[in-house]
Amino acid sequence: MVTQQTRGHGRWLRMLVGNAAAAAVVMVVYSGVGLETPWRVAAESFGVAFAFACCIGFPASYVMPRLGAWGVCRLRPTVYWIVMIAALLAIGIAGSVAAISLLIAIGYVPLHRFGQWFAGSLKISIVITLVFGIFVTAFETVRARLDAATVALRTKERDEAEARRVAAEAQLASLESRVNPHFLFNTLNSIATLVHDNPAAAERMTTQLASLLRSSLDTSAPLVPIDEELAIVRAYLDIERVRFGERLRSAIESDGVSDRARVPRLAVQTLVENSIKYAVSPRREGGTVTVRAHGAPGGVRIDVADDGPGFDPAAVSNGHGLELVRARLAMAFGDRASLRVASRPGSTTVTIEIGGA
Numbered sequence: 301m302v303t304q305q306t307r308g309h310g311r312w313l314r315m316l317v318g319n320a321a322a323a324a325v326v327m328v329v330y331s332g333v334g335l336e337t338p339w340r341v342a343a344e345s346f347g348v349a350f351a352f353a354c355c356i357g358f359p360a361s362y363v364m365p366r367l368g369a370w371g372v373c374r375l376r377p378t379v380y381w382i383v384m385i386a387a388l389l390a391i392g393i394a395g396s397v398a399a400i401s402l403l404i405a406i407g408y409v410p411l412h413r414f415g416q417w418f419a420g421s422l423k424i425s426i427v428i429t430l431v432f433g434i435f436v437t438a439f440e441t442v443r444a445r446l447d448a449a450t451v452a453l454r455t456k457e458r459d460e461a462e463a464r465r466v467a468a469e470a471q472l473a474s475l476e477s478r479v480n481p482h483f484l485f486n487t488l489n490s491i492a493t494l495v496h497d498n499p500a501a502a503e504r505m506t507t508q509l510a511s512l513l514r515s516s517l518d519t520s521a522p523l524v525p526i527d528e529e530l531a532i533v534r535a536y537l538d539i540e541r542v543r544f545g546e547r548l549r550s551a552i553e554s555d556g557v558s559d560r561a562r563v564p565r566l567a568v569q570t571l572v573e574n575s576i577k578y579a580v581s582p583r584r585e586g587g588t589v590t591v592r593a594h595g596a597p598g599g600v601r602i603d604v605a606d607d608g609p610g611f612d613p614a615a616v617s618n619g620h621g622l623e624l625v626r627a628r629l630a631m632a633f634g635d636r637a638s639l640r641v642a643s644r645p646g647s648t649t650v651t652i653e654i655g656g657a
Contacts, residue, residue, distance in 0.1 A: 355398040360395075403417070487509050508535040526600065548586055579608020602652040605648065610645045
């Protein structure tokens, strides 16, 4: 990753290279230095030109991009370039004064020759400042616009990702809050029947229904420990057992290791609800529903099995409980989770596998 410090070093290097190029142009074009010029004379000429280039170039490279960024959005193009050229002329004049003062300070130029040096160098300084300054200003302006466009693009991508995340969370909350209305109505009817014949059972069933509804409506924690999910499944099976009596036979098994894993809230309950709907309710003899939760390599495995007539997994519609659970697993775990169905007459097993992070 390119850091701010690295970009700063690159900018200083570009400035030095630009100043050296400007000094070389002045040395060749205006000082008459050629291949036959003694290297000491050429080096001296380059040093003087480089001093002027640095005194002009560094301030220009600092001021002009900032002035350009300020003016490009506030000034018309004609006014913008008039302001930029005026600023370059001012920097060129001030840089010439600074360079001559530096040469006087090191004893290269006598103090009384300041005016002569200033008059002689002003034309060259202004020409070089305008040529290189306009080029550098245009380059840095384009670079600043590119950086701004990059930042805007990244901000847009971040906002879009955040919007997708919020939408996914809203969809997940919608999926979590689904309660089968038929189950709710049947449960309330069962409670109404028990109120007169068995008030204690009616009270217990009301408490179990309240626990199930509370879990269904709680969207603060989309993932819950397996032991909490299995407690909800037990409450659900106890409620349904009031309806079906001995027609509903069930078992819940957990090896304890899996209790530390987390699953989408009501995911296992949804699978159990499907088993009761398709394997127990339509059959006179009822059926058996078994839930097994156990640790698997790097994660957890949950099996929900029944002894119903079976079905074709390929014929499952999008609104089916299995597809809702699959969608919730995908939103919560991505490709670390899967849902598989193995079904034949007399045996159906739905398996959830959740891998480690």
